[in-house]
Amino acid sequence: MEKKRGIAYGVGVGPGDPELMTLKAIRLIRENEVIAVPGKVPEESVAYQIAVQNVPELKDKELVPVYMPMVKDRELIDLEHKKGAKLIQSYLDQGKNVVYITLGDPTVYCTFSYLQHYLEAEGYPVELVSGIPSFCAAAARLNLPLAEWDEPLHVIPAVHKTEDQLNLPGNYVLMKSASHMKEIKDLLVKSQRSVGAVENCSMDTEKVYRSAEEIPDDAGYFSLIIAKEINK
Helix, strand or coil: CCCCCCCEEEEECECCCHHHCCHHHHHHHHHCCEEEEECCCHHHCHHHHHHHHHCHHHHHCEEEEECCCCCCCHHHHHHHHHHHHHHHHHHHCCCCCEEEEECECCCCCCCHHHHHHHHHHCCCCEEEECCCCHHHHHHHHCCCCCCCCCCCEEEECCHHHCCCHHHCCCEEEECCCHHHHHHHHHHHHHHCCEEEEEECCCCCCCEEECCCCCCCCCCCCCEEEEEECCCC
């Protein structure tokens, strides 16, 4: 009889504050022994550092590092993603569940998505466990509703996709913009929108900015901008 495969869980641990982790995320980490963590050293991962505050026994679990390179070389990226999927499969084939912890929510620009595609293509069961997305946490920190009544909401991942789309009606969430921050700021000023931003939202190093001009050109990787249409 063929051994039943384990389940791969993509579990969001929220934006940074351990109090924003869901009860389900905490339970799954606590109940399973194999925890996959993005990066070469699990203990250095931000996701690990968040989760271990709620689940101290995480230190004693089997931590599986999954290298997810932040480069533009698609061949290298695909190679590493396949390696990561194969590594997770080796545990699933033993009937063990694997909990992959990730910042924010696993459905929004998440590294686990790449592994999910490979795993599902090979017939492995995958389940996603929602976490609070960074842009929802940032909007709450700024006391800003993201969208009201019939306002559209656009979530944009990088500057090279922004210029034309900033002309569309509605509100914008700009993610992954740190390396092009000066260009982004110029576009935001031209758009005549109300702008707020949070760097390292809900973490100890959090910084809040209330206008495009306030945002430093060298803002860090975890910087998120919310640009709202001004009702005239």
